[in-house]
């Protein structure tokens with residue numbers, strides 16, 4: 001089924017999600033990509049997030065001029081993933097189908113504002 005969204009026209013909203021969970025396999029893949037040990041990659045790229053409802057290893061962020069913060073692997077000027085081939089499983093699956101809710105919202109707002117570059121606050 002053909003995708004009904006175009007990430008090249010989006011500033012990368014999904015990568016700004018505050019909790020992008022990774023598995024041990026994701027960490028191993030990233031470690032290999034950077035020539036690091038899994039332990040070093042885990043420490044450098046992720047941190048442990050624990051509350052009464054969650055117990056997750058998540059990707060670190062850096063500051064962003066569009067969404068306040070975004071995944072540390074996101075190129076903030078080019079608006080793209082810098083580890084595409086080694087990205088975590090959750091990033092490969094997103095948006096779980098051939099539609100992306102944010103893209104529909106973005107498209108609607110851009111048409112409505114008559115501005116193809118418009119970025120609505122999510």
Ligand code: SF4
Nearest residue numbers: 007010013014100103
């Ligand atoms: S929010 Fe949707 S359109 Fe934007 S980068 Fe993510 S998957 Fe692509």
Ligand code: SF4
Nearest residue numbers: 015071073074081091
């Ligand atoms: S690893 Fe890549 S695709 Fe996944 S959140 Fe970070 S920048 Fe986005």
